[in-house]
Amino acid sequence: MTIIDSRITDLQVYPLAFSDPPLLNAAGVHEPLALRTLVRLQAGDVVAWGEGRGDALPADVVPALCEAVLGLDVFATSRIEAAVDTVLRRLRPDLGAQARLVTFAPIEVAALDAQGKLLERPVSELLGGALRDRVDYSAYLFFKWAGHLDGEPDEWGEAMDPDGIVAQAKLLVDRYGFRSFKLKAGALHPDIEVESLRALAEAFPGMPLRIDPNGAWTHQTALEVAHRTDGLLEYLEDPVLGIDGMSRIHAETGVPLATNMCVVETAHLRPAVRADAVQVLLSDHHYWGGLRRTKELAAICEAMDIGVSMHSNSHLGISLAAMTHVAAAIPNLSHACDTHFPWNRADDVVTEGGIEIVDGAVTVPTGPGLGVEVNLDRVAELHERYVESGHRTRDDGGYMRRWDPTFTDARPRY
Ligand SMILES: O=C([O-])[C@@H](O)[C@@H](O)[C@H](O)[C@@H](O)C(=O)[O-]
Ligand SMILES: [Mg+2]
The missing domain is CATH 3.30.390.10 (Enolase-like, N-terminal domain)
Known part of the structure; x- marks a missing residue:
């Protein structure tokens, strides 16, 4: 031996x-x-x-x-x-x-x-074996400026209205073949965000849609959005803050709700399930303590009869590989996972071609370990x-205030 x-x-x-x-x-x-x-x-x-x-x-x-x-x-x-x-x-x-x-x-x-x-x-295989060869990811759409403050316009273009969002969706579909969309909301007035969803539904008939304002809406706004998007959404993500607020929205609309905000640790699971506040839990191994714990979390969700998918933040290819391995090994993965990867891919640390989104999915790497090579x-x-940058913490609000000194991220805001 x-x-x-x-x-x-x-x-x-x-x-x-x-x-x-x-x-x-x-x-x-x-x-x-x-x-x-x-x-x-x-x-x-x-x-x-x-x-x-x-x-x-x-x-x-x-x-x-x-x-x-x-x-x-x-x-x-x-x-x-x-x-x-x-x-x-x-x-x-x-x-x-x-x-x-x-x-x-x-x-x-x-x-x-x-x-x-x-x-x-x-x-x-260390997580029990891949149950699928490919893991589906959703195109993550954002309202965005044409370029950074003091910077040149970037390759993605401006997206501050429904036309801009549809153009961005087309670009992401052309490049990566995505087959579902998530729209990051809570950034503009809800009317523009709902109109953008409608425009997506029209431009891409039958494609699953979801919207996530990170709890920026009041109870009333969330009800109105649910009403105005009736039949369009596979789920509504964190329309309001907190387990009680989510529970009331689900009770009053019947719309499935997903979260990466009101259930972020094990202690939140029981109250959320009791209140029927969450129908899809967005796991994230970066928060929940790794890949094994994420698998355990999925098993708890199965026992509690709630769906599982995956949240993301700005990330590189090592995380995409890790997310793909664990997602492949989760039997009850119920929806395409989120990923920011297209937004950050140009700077990736995985060697060129090492991990790619093709036809809206990532093929589960079969090489040893994560199966990716790192570009040293x-x-x-x-x-x-x-x-050299001295940049140490993320401050989305501070950066926005350079453009609009009156900006506040108080929630609910709309
Ligand atoms: O990258 C962003 O702006 C997102 O809003 C991110 O910070 C969230 O954590 C995330 O993607 C979400 O689903 O809430
Ligand atoms: Mg979210």
Whole structure:
């Protein structure tokens, strides 16, 4: 029997900054640079990668985290999680349970990538096996400016009205073959947002549609939107804030509701299900503590008879690969997943052609681990941008206030 050396011998953290278009949402508008964190882990003779939120691994805890995981077996993810948890509780007692899961998530992804590489198996097989060869993603449409403040117009063009949204949808369908749309709302007056949905329904008959104002609407506005989009939507996402508010909207309209806002940790599940506030849970391994926990979450959803799909934030190809592996292994995945990938693909750290959206879906990688190669020059370049830019936190509202000093992201707003 061959004994594999699977101890962690090195952990490096690379905060990255990469280009992001001026996409509007209820919080404001995306800044020119988005942030992510890469984790590079070495175990035995393999190098593995994980990607997390920009704030996933706070700089002040990185040295202690690295030290705490050195020598641990990369297959013992519970022990790795316990080590991460101990460091965070000691050095950052201000961080809650969810923030600790956010830190662990990219480390877990890197550990699974390493396990897969050591065993020469794809990550989907470590999660129970892919139940589908391809995972569907939805085109994520945004109202957007033509270009950044002080910048040139970008390749996507302006989208501040229904015509602009339909043009953007056509571009995304031409390039990636998407077969469903999500419209980010809560950015403009609801009349424009509803008209944009209607225009999409007319331009793409029969394509599934969803809309997400991130809780920017009042109860009354949400009821009106539900009424005006009757029969158009596969679900309405976070029309209002909070479990009680969502429950009332569902009770009064019967429209299926999805969330990535009112159920963000396990403790929220029971009250949400009791109140029948959520019919589709948008999982996200970056928040819920990794790929294994995301599978467990899906099993809980199945038991509670609610659908499962996936939320996204601005991300790169390592996350797209990780999302695809876990989505492929979730039996009860009920809807196409969200992805921001097209908006950020030009700066991707995965080697050219390594992971692609084709016909609205990503083929589940079959190579060892995550099944993607990382472009080290690009990682170095984006890390350099992070260092030089001094950009450290996402501030959509502050950026919007540079354009409109009276802007507020108070919710509900419309
Ligand atoms: O990227 C954005 O503007 C989105 O609004 C993002 O921040 C949300 O977290 C997300 O995509 C959502 O579904 O709520
Ligand atoms: Mg959402």
